[in-house]
Amino acid sequence: MKNYDIVIVGGGPAGLAAAVSAKQNGVDSILILERDKELGGILNQCIHNGFGLHTFKEELTGPEYAERFIRQVQDLGIEFKLNTMVMEISENRVVTAMNREDGLFDLQAKAVILAMGCRERARGALNIPGYRPAGIYSAGTAQRLVNMEGYMPGREVVILGSGDIGLIMARRMTLEGAKVKVVAELMPYSGGLKRNIVQCLDDYGIPLKLSHTVVDIKGKERVEGVTLAQVDENSRPIPGTEEFYSCDTLLLSVGLIPENEISRGMGVEINPVTSGPKVNESLETNMEGVFACGNVLHVHDLVDFVSEEAAAAGRNAAAYVKTVSLGTESTRQSDRKTDEEYLAERIPDKAAEQEICLIPTSGVRYTVPSTIRVSHMDEHLTVRFRVGNVYKNCYVSAYFDEKRVIHRKRQVVAPGEMEELKLTKEQILQYPNLKTITIKIEEA
Amino acid sequence: MEVKNLICINCPMGCALTVEMEGNEVVKISGNTCPRGEAYGRKEVTDPTRIVTSTVKVTGGKAEMVSVKTKQDIPKGKISECIKALKDVEVQAPVYIGDVIVADIAGTGVDIVATKNIELL
Ligand SMILES: Cc1cc2nc3c(=O)[nH]c(=O)nc-3n(C[C@H](O)[C@H](O)[C@H](O)COP(=O)(O)OP(=O)(O)OC[C@H]3O[C@@H](n4cnc5c(N)ncnc54)[C@H](O)[C@@H]3O)c2cc1C
Ligand code: SF4
Numbered sequence: 001m002k003n004y005d006i007v008i009v010g011g012g013p014a015g016l017a018a019a020v021s022a023k024q025n026g027v028d029s030i031l032i033l034e035r036d037k038e039l040g041g042i043l044n045q046c047i048h049n050g051f052g053l054h055t056f057k058e059e060l061t062g063p064e065y066a067e068r069f070i071r072q073v074q075d076l077g078i079e080f081k082l083n084t085m086v087m088e089i090s091e092n093r094v095v096t097a098m099n100r101e102d103g104l105f106d107l108q109a110k111a112v113i114l115a116m117g118c119r120e121r122a123r124g125a126l127n128i129p130g131y132r133p134a135g136i137y138s139a140g141t142a143q144r145l146v147n148m149e150g151y152m153p154g155r156e157v158v159i160l161g162s163g164d165i166g167l168i169m170a171r172r173m174t175l176e177g178a179k180v181k182v183v184a185e186l187m188p189y190s191g192g193l194k195r196n197i198v199q200c201l202d203d204y205g206i207p208l209k210l211s212h213t214v215v216d217i218k219g220k221e222r223v224e225g226v227t228l229a230q231v232d233e234n235s236r237p238i239p240g241t242e243e244f245y246s247c248d249t250l251l252l253s254v255g256l257i258p259e260n261e262i263s264r265g266m267g268v269e270i271n272p273v274t275s276g277p278k279v280n281e282s283l284e285t286n287m288e289g290v291f292a293c294g295n296v297l298h299v300h301d302l303v304d305f306v307s308e309e310a311a312a313a314g315r316n317a318a319a320y321v322k323t324v325s326l327g328t329e330s331t332r333q334s335d336r337k338t339d340e341e342y343l344a345e346r347i348p349d350k351a352a353e354q355e356i357c358l359i360p361t362s363g364v365r366y367t368v369p370s371t372i373r374v375s376h377m378d379e380h381l382t383v384r385f386r387v388g389n390v391y392k393n394c395y396v397s398a399y400f401d402e403k404r405v406i407h408r409k410r411q412v413v414a415p416g417e418m419e420e421l422k423l424t425k426e427q428i429l430q431y432p433n434l435k436t437i438t439i440k441i442e443e444a
Numbered sequence: 445m446e447v448k449n450l451i452c453i454n455c456p457m458g459c460a461l462t463v464e465m466e467g468n469e470v471v472k473i474s475g476n477t478c479p480r481g482e483a484y485g486r487k488e489v490t491d492p493t494r495i496v497t498s499t500v501k502v503t504g505g506k507a508e509m510v511s512v513k514t515k516q517d518i519p520k521g522k523i524s525e526c527i528k529a530l531k532d533v534e535v536q537a538p539v540y541i542g543d544v545i546v547a548d549i550a551g552t553g554v555d556i557v558a559t560k561n562i563e564l565l
Contacts, residue, residue: 047511047559049495053454061497063511063560067541147499150509175498175527194451194458199494203520411460411475 005029005321006314007095007109009086009262012041014294015115016069017307021314022113023076027321031107032073032080033097039073039080040066041117042295043303045144048168050195054304065303086116089266093289110324111289111317114263114277115310118256118295120165128215135223139165139253143172152176154249158226159183160214162190162197164301166253171200180204181245184212184228186235189390191255191416193301214250215242223250256299263292273366274298280355281372281381282316283309289324291317298368298384301418305384309368312382356434363387363394363441365415372437374428383421383439390414391441396421399438400431413441445471450488452481461485493517496526497559500545505537505562512545513559518552525550538564 005027008015011034019032038044043051046062053059056068073080084099093109120138137145137153143165145151155178159166162185170180183201188211190197201208209228215237216227230241258276260268269286271278276297277285284291293313294306355371367385391413398406398421406421413419421439428434448463457477463485464472473485487493495517499509518526526549535545539562546556 044560047499047513048497049513059454059495061511061513061559064541067561147511148507148509150499150501175496175523194460195453198451198458199453203494417458 001094001106001108003029003108003110004031005109005325006031006111006113006317007093007107008032008113008115009089009095010034010041010115010117010294010296011036011039011080011082012115012117012294013043013066013069013303013306014117014296014310014313015041015113016066016073017310018113018115018291018293018314018317019078019080020069020072020076021311022318023078023314025315025318027318030078032078033084033086033095034080034082035085037083039070039082042140045140045147046168047147048172051303054302055307062303069307086262089262089290091267091287109289110321111291113310113313113317114260114268114285114290114292114296115294115313116259116262116296118258118299120252121255121257128217131217131220133217133219133221133223135219135248136217136250136252139163139169139251142169142249142251146172146176152178154178154223154247156181156247157249157251158214158228158245158247159251159253161185161253161255162192162208162210163253163255164192164196166251167192167196167200169251169253170206171204174204174206178249180206181247182206182228183208184214185210186213186231187211187415189414189416191253193416213237217250218244223248226250256295258296258299260296263290263296266290268292271366271370273360274368276368278370279368281369281377282320283313283369284316284320289317289320291320298366298386301416305418305420308382309384312378354433354435356428357436358383359436359438360385361438361440363389363391364439367439372423372428374425377425377428379425381423381425383423385419385421385439387413387415387419387441391443393444395442395444397440397442398423399436399440400428400434401436403431407442409444448489450485452476452484454480454484463489465489492520494520494523496523498527498530500530500533500535502535502537502539502562504565505539506565507560507562510535510539510545510562511559512556514549514552515555515557518549518554522550522552526552526556530556537562 011032043062043066051060051065086097088096095107098104120140157180215229218225225246229237268277277292291313293310300306358367365388396408446465450461452459461475473482497513502510539558543558544555
């Protein structure tokens with residue numbers, strides 16, 4: 001069985017940035033496994049601009065952003081395998097993967113970085129009885145068809161859900177000559193970025209109907225039209241508000257969900273709110289030496305933050321590998337343990353230190369990370385989170401145990417946009433025996 | 445005085461801008477996080493422009509389509525003309541990021557460039 005210091009599952013922006021950073025932090029034995037025929041992940045189908053302004057101070061399209069990282073991976077001589085699907089990872093970090101040339105094979109990794117991204121919620125989200133005629137697509141599938149295969153799925157379109165992919169596709173299909181009649185959103189606010197509402201819907205006069213859903217689909221073989229209705233606070237359709245729209249295509253853009261089948265299989269604990277792993281300050285899961293970053297950890301809207309998060313995961317995985325490698329060399333001399341035996345043991349300091357728990361409450365839905373070990377913290381730690389509703393003129397606050405330490409005024413926070421809060425090690429060290437940090441929204 | 449509320453689209457932060465106008469003159473812009481926001485606000489009320497992205501067919505390459513964009517933003521009113529002009533364009537592989545696919549699209553003085561590398565098959 002081949003050995004690697006770090007095996008990275010997924011060659012999207014998260015996997016690429018993690019690899020580059022691990023290499024720059026002194027680890028040479030790195031392998032990226034990617035199931036697609038090219039590196040770059042979802043960015044390859046995101047041909048619109050709006051990527052990388054924070055990282056590169058210029059506005060790139062998805063493929064251009066990916067290319068910057070792919071080139072770094074190539075220049076640094078980092079090994080990768082394409083068309084290779086990871087099937088399973090064992091507790092002891094044996095990675096089982098499959099491709100045409102090698103068949104089914106196993107690799108032993110000292111550290112694993114999970115970077116599998118996310119997938120679209122299925123059309124089960126469409127909670128209506130009856131036929132499922134042709135002409136119903138997820139927005140991401142439509143995006144791939146139009147942008148990569150040059151195939152237009154339809155001419156008259158209704159979009160359910162105002163996630164970013166749906167908004168981007170509203171514009172794309174309009175420009176390609178389709179008539180996008182309406183975007184319906186179940187919630188009273190949009191799930192997408194504000195800029196996408198402006199430049200994808202407003203620019204083209206496409207109406208966005210908030211608090212609306214599809215209650216009926218007409219057509220047996222092919223979609224002939226859909227009926228929308230307004231919903232009440234409990235998301236139940238209000239009788240008498242039904243409106244019919246004729247169309248041949250219904251796009252669903254009802255959200256993304258982290259792809260964690262492999263993580264679950266190996267025993268990684270999942271946060272039910274994000275559907276991604278629970279991680280500590282090092283972005284390490286409950287399984288030692290297993291790190292996570294990007295959309296597999298929690299769904300991001302900005303690739304810049306994916307790259308930033310992934311770089312941290314790469315750095316932390318590199319530090320971890322160095323610690324276990326040192327241990328392995330010294331114990332080898334004394335009692336001739338093999339790598340695997342050593343790795344199977346737990347790192348001694350893990351249990352000793354008390355972890356600080358991050359608690360999301362009052363409007364804050366989750367935080368990444370969930371716990372902090374101060375001894376493993378860098379000088380700065382970025383805590384990312386999402387809110388559950390739209391709040392105007394509010395404060396984002398952090399309480400260290402009972403004491404309010406951060407109280408930052410915000411004009412508006414919304415579920416569609418990820419928030420962040422910076423903590424410093426210095427700040428935390430001022431509170432010995434700190435047990436919890438509570439993050440909440442406080443209204444003015 | 446007229447007040448316009450806009451959302452800066454220069455980056456996904458989507459800052460809420462307030463543009464105060466005196467006739468056709470912009471007197472004050474607030475709400476932006478960075479200088480690009482101010483420039484956007486000024487432009488959006490006087491001469492709105494957009495970057496346009498699309499795809500064109502490739503022959504002999506590892507993919508069917510290559511993604512492209514306008515190298516700079518073009519007037520909003522020129523978007524559909526620009527897309528029409530791209531309809532029947534076909535290029536030969538290999539194509540590299542930054543290659544000019546169509547020069548001076550729709551009389552805007554702006555080039556259409558490739559945004560993805562497509563190697564020969
Ligand atoms: C439609 C859309 C529009 C967006 N627009 C913007 C924007 O305008 N600006 C912006 O900054 N961000 C945008 N984003 C967000 C950003 O692109 C994503 O957050 C980012 O691409 C996530 O990166 P990732 O590496 O975590 O996931 P992905 O890009 O999904 O990469 C995951 C990779 O893992 C591979 N993989 C999964 N499972 C396995 C397995 N078992 N074995 C091997 N490989 C596997 C997949 O094939 C894939 O290549 C957009 C996202 C979408 C979907
Ligand atoms: S003002 Fe600056 S930070 Fe805010 S959206 Fe515009 S470009 Fe982005």
